[in-house]
């Protein structure tokens with residue numbers, strides 16, 4: 075076993091659910107094994123500035139008991155700083171000086187793909203690091219803490235929107251985080267039984283979305299004894315058109331990792347639907363037929379967009395993320411003490427701890443379009459004419475467990 079007496083804990087990238095459980099898992103396992111753990115605050119910005127800090131917070135039993143694992147966000151704080159981008163030629167020496175100052179022998183770092191690339195970088199420079207996968211986007215190869223919490227929150231928001239949608243007979247578009255993949259939009263949308271889910275993996279055919287919306291929405295109101303109906307769309311912030319262009323507001327700028335800030339997909343979808351509703355002569359006839367029409371005032375159904383933004387990763391963590399976080403944090407300590415560096419925790423099943431090189435773990439995982447086809451066969455619109463669900467039957471004695 076490598077001689078590790080003190081571990082530094084870092085959380086980095088966007089915050090989300092389950093991170094406090096990761097911190098507690100690390101601290102409690104380390105304590106049980108006679109190793110100290112300390113917080114390096116505010117992600118990689120804190121690591122860079124560690125040498126100037128007067129002290130670090132020791133995660134002893136008392137301090138850890140004051141961290142609430144079920145609260146989302148991170149007690150250790152976050153920043154979107156990538157070490158390689160810091161304009162200081164001495165940055166790596168400075169980091170090593172900081173680690174030396176506080177007697178920190180190794181790091182456990184929880185974050186997504188950008189964070190993981192820094193784990194690879196630091197590990198290659200002789201700083202022992204283990205990575206705990208974290209991102210609400212779920213775009214890593216293994217499950218990442220925060221994904222389940224975000225899915226549950228998206229499902230609750232989308233489900234709750236139905237009450238106002240039904241009261242006003244509105245078509246509602248809810249834009250959710252997820253960066254360049256649609257995992258959380260897909261699963262949150264299915265969880266809320268919404269009508270349409272638009273994800274970056276499927277270029278949006280707005281004529282098809284309009285057709286699906288019109289058929290579903292018209293029928294709903296016409297069949298209702300009180301003439302009530304709504305149509306709910308969950309749209310992932312990173313949707314694209316058939317040319318691979320993102321349907322976003324280009325003026326939003328970039329973040330500290332250098333990524334475009336994604337915003338505007340919900341508005342884009344709303345505008346596309348409004349344009350078609352206004353041009354379609356069948357809409358006015360429908361409005362008259364169901365008694366919604368008011369001359370000069372109410373000629374077409376309203377479309378509104380809602381953007382919960384950071385709310386999808388705030389508040390409380392799901393029980394699954396609390397469990398996963400505790401477990402992943404704890405076994406990250408085992409990996410470090412076994413001399414592993416540059417690796418990502420994948421899962422724990424019974425007495426088996428699965429891990430993989432961080433360089434592999436951070437390769438982007440997209441939504442499986444076969445799975446989408448299954449939900450298309452159940453009637454959900456994914457912004458294209460439904461594809462056939464092709465399947466294969468496999469009998470197995472050892473089910474492969476991977477959450478969401």
Ligand code: F6P
Pocket residue numbers: 088154186209210211251252253311329336387
């Ligand atoms: O990567 C996680 C994430 O929540 C993305 O889904 C989203 O695009 C981004 O972070 C928002 O980042 P920030 O909090 O820096 O605005």
